[in-house]
Amino acid sequence: MTARARIRDAALEMFAEHGMKGATFRGIAEAAGVSVGLVQHHFGSKQELREACDAYALDTIRRLSAEKIDGIGDPGFLAKAMRIDLPVRRYLARALVDGSPAAARVFDDLVDTTEAYFAADLPPGVNAPATTDVHAYSAALVAMTIGMEVLHEHLSRVLGVDTFTPEGSLRLRHALFEIIDDRLLSRDLAARARAAMRAYESEGFGRTARAGNGAPTEEGP
CATH class of the missing domain: 1.10.10.60 (Homeodomain-like)
Known part of the structure; x- marks a missing residue:
């Protein structure tokens, strides 16, 4: 680097x-x-450094979100995403509380992406949300998932593991998939994601990175 x-x-x-x-x-x-x-x-200045971190965090979240559907069943992608994603999400968890333009843009982007997903032709086996307000539904869904990161200290305490480590993050991901499985994910996609998480866990949270599509990119904006 x-x-x-x-x-x-x-x-x-x-x-x-x-x-x-x-x-x-x-x-x-x-x-x-x-x-x-x-x-x-x-x-x-410290402000310029903060802006560079904001730009990198925003770019990382957007890039990994775009790759996630194709890579969701690949333990190698999961290992790569964990390595790059967890430090960024820890940063954004604090930025969301402190107030950061990048954190606001990430939240808005996730709401827009979620709403667009429901507006498009859904994959076979995925149920459309039973709502007349897809925008509010999407915002609430994003707030619930982002809220787990903002509340990471409390979650880490009750679970007995730092939720910004691979072990803690995987435990939360398992729980989240179980919550949304029947409503928002096809059974095939959920099964692939669970299989990837189990494989990643069994390989010791990182060694499966060799199975991915190359080394993670270390450079940012």
Whole structure:
């Protein structure tokens, strides 16, 4: 990874843990293994660094969402997605609480994508939602799923595992698929997703990445 990418990833972690106000250039530089001067060279201010993190987070969520349907039954894709996705989602969980333009855009994008999914020809075996307000239905569905990330500290406490680790995330994904299986997913798609999750778990949360379509992209915007 380039120094810029290392700084960005360290900033994602520091902003997620300490928020915009609590994160410092010095702490980010130490986490990235670079000098404060190099952080300032690549990102002139903390606001510029936050905007770069926002852009990367938004691009990552959009890219993985676009790939998800094709890759949902592939344990290799799941391993790749976990590696890239979990740090971004931890960052967005804090950004949604602190207030971030990127977090707002991610939420709006997910609502639009969900609504468009229901408006299109649904796959065989998928039931159309029994609602007269698809927009509100989609927004509520997104809020419920995003809410699990915002409430990750409480979920992690009651489950006894960090929900932003592969183990905790997979446990929540299993539960979520069980909740929406009969209404929103075809049985074939749900079965493929469960099989991929079981395979990913059995391989130790990461070694199945070799079965994916190449290494994850480390560089961002």
